[in-house]
Amino acid sequence: MSTRDTEILHAGEGVPSSATPITTPIYSATTFTFPNAAELEKFQQGTSTHYIYSRYANPTVQAAEAKLAAAEGGEAALVTGSGMAATSTALFGLLQAGDEVLCASSIYGGTVQVLTQFLDRFGVATRFVSMEALGDVGPHFGPKTKVLWFETPTNPTLRCVDIASVAAACRAKGVISIVDNTFASPINQQPLALDADLVMHSATKFLNGHSDVTAGALVGSRAIIDRVTPARKLLGGILEPASAYALARGIKTLAVRVARHNANAQAVAEFLEQQKQVSRVFYPGLASHPDAAIARKQMSGFGGMVCFECAGGYEGAVRTFDRLKLFQRAASLGGVESLCSLPVLTSQYGLDDIQLAAAGVTRGMLRLSVGLESSTDLIDDLRQALV
Numbered sequence: 001m002s003t004r005d006t007e008i009l010h011a012g013e014g015v016p017s018s019a020t021p022i023t024t025p026i027y028s029a030t031t032f033t034f035p036n037a038a039e040l041e042k043f044q045q046g047t048s049t050h051y052i053y054s055r056y057a058n059p060t061v062q063a064a065e066a067k068l069a070a071a072e073g074g075e076a077a078l079v080t081g082s083g084m085a086a087t088s089t090a091l092f093g094l095l096q097a098g099d100e101v102l103c104a105s106s107i108y109g110g111t112v113q114v115l116t117q118f119l120d121r122f123g124v125a126t127r128f129v130s131m132e133a134l135g136d137v138g139p140h141f142g143p144k145t146k147v148l149w150f151e152t153p154t155n156p157t158l159r160c161v162d163i164a165s166v167a168a169a170c171r172a173k174g175v176i177s178i179v180d181n182t183f184a185s186p187i188n189q190q191p192l193a194l195d196a197d198l199v200m201h202s203a204t205k206f207l208n209g210h211s212d213v214t215a216g217a218l219v220g221s222r223a224i225i226d227r228v229t230p231a232r233k234l235l236g237g238i239l240e241p242a243s244a245y246a247l248a249r250g251i252k253t254l255a256v257r258v259a260r261h262n263a264n265a266q267a268v269a270e271f272l273e274q275q276k277q278v279s280r281v282f283y284p285g286l287a288s289h290p291d292a293a294i295a296r297k298q299m300s301g302f303g304g305m306v307c308f309e310c311a312g313g314y315e316g317a318v319r320t321f322d323r324l325k326l327f328q329r330a331a332s333l334g335g336v337e338s339l340c341s342l343p344v345l346t347s348q349y350g351l352d353d354i355q356l357a358a359a360g361v362t363r364g365m366l367r368l369s370v371g372l373e374s375s376t377d378l379i380d381d382l383r384q385a386l387v
């Protein structure tokens with residue numbers, strides 16, 4: 001290599017001091033330079049906020065974390081490479097062999113599998129409690145219960161858990177309460193303000209909101225985030241900077257997007273409730289929803305997810321599903337475009353009748369992630385599909 005080659009290699013690197021960008025740039029660097037040994041020593045002693053390596057911390061990732069902490073009203077946040085990375089970071093960070101997790105029975109399938117197929121192998125047991133039992137959870141705590149995990153609203157029937165009441169029961173017993181706030185989004189519901197200890201998100205959904213980033217997040221007090229930070233660092237679940245940039249950009253429009261999701265979903269739910277081909281509609285913003293009162297108490301909007309049951313059972317659901325033109329047939333949720341899924345062929349696939357009944361799911365159900373299109377167009381699509 002010639003000197004010119006060395007020059008080419010190093011020329012123009014680093015951050016120009018004269019440039020003050022309006023957004024935090026994508027710091028795609030995997031490592032950060034130190035001016036001297038003294039600075040490195042200060043970093044290792046924890047007395048400098050220098051960056052060293054992007055698996056530990058990265059400025060672009062931290063920009064997204066700052067937005068998430070602001071959105072949830074938390075002191076600190078951690079962004080991860082997926083919602084499941086957030087879940088595993090929290091659980092592996094907080095639990096040890098001999099501990100027990102109390103978990104709501106209606107919960108994201110991946111969370112169930114981490115608990116029963118991984119943590120179980122490391123001596124952490126899980127006990128599942130019904131939605132009814134969560135109404136008065138105190139008597140269900142055991143001597144080894146360390147964490148209570150739940151989500152609200154749940155998938156797909158949007159049942160709601162009274163966050164303040166569960167969080168108070170947890171505080172009284174020194175149990176850490178963790179809420180998967182993916183379906184509500186922090187615009188509609190802020191569990192930390194209701195005394196929950198930790199909020200988990202699949203940022204893949206409403207937070208990013210454009211169906212193009214897989215990411216996750218944890219938000220809570222500085223103390224609890226400090227407790228789980230080593231797990232993200234050592235299990236390696238941090239998000240990479242380009243995706244963190246996209247996530248931070250998505251979060252900037254979260255409030256306006258969620259307001260539109262809320263309004264569109266309410267309009268769609270009210271329309272569906274009037275249709276003779278629909279036997280039941282599940283939306284927390286409808287008076288007919290079993291948890292409408294809890295939802296009104298703790299949510300400022302009812303979200304973009306709507307579930308309904310076709311009067312024609314599975315055949316009716318399949319017929320409607322296949323006829324949709326604007327709603328696209330896809331799993332996932334929370335993006336700008338409206339999606340429809342068939343729970344028995346996606347999130348509840350392979351469950352027998354007893355398990356389906358326990359999850360409150362029927363074969364005739366369709367789940368909508370109502371996007372940002374015109375509500376008139378969305379309703380017209382559902383009308384032509386419901387025959």
Ligand SMILES: *Cc1c(COP(=O)(O)O)cnc(C)c1O
Binds near residue numbers: 084108214
């Ligand atoms: C999607 C989802 C998850 C998992 O998140 P990923 O980003 O797919 O890892 C967890 N909880 C809920 C409620 C979800 O919808």
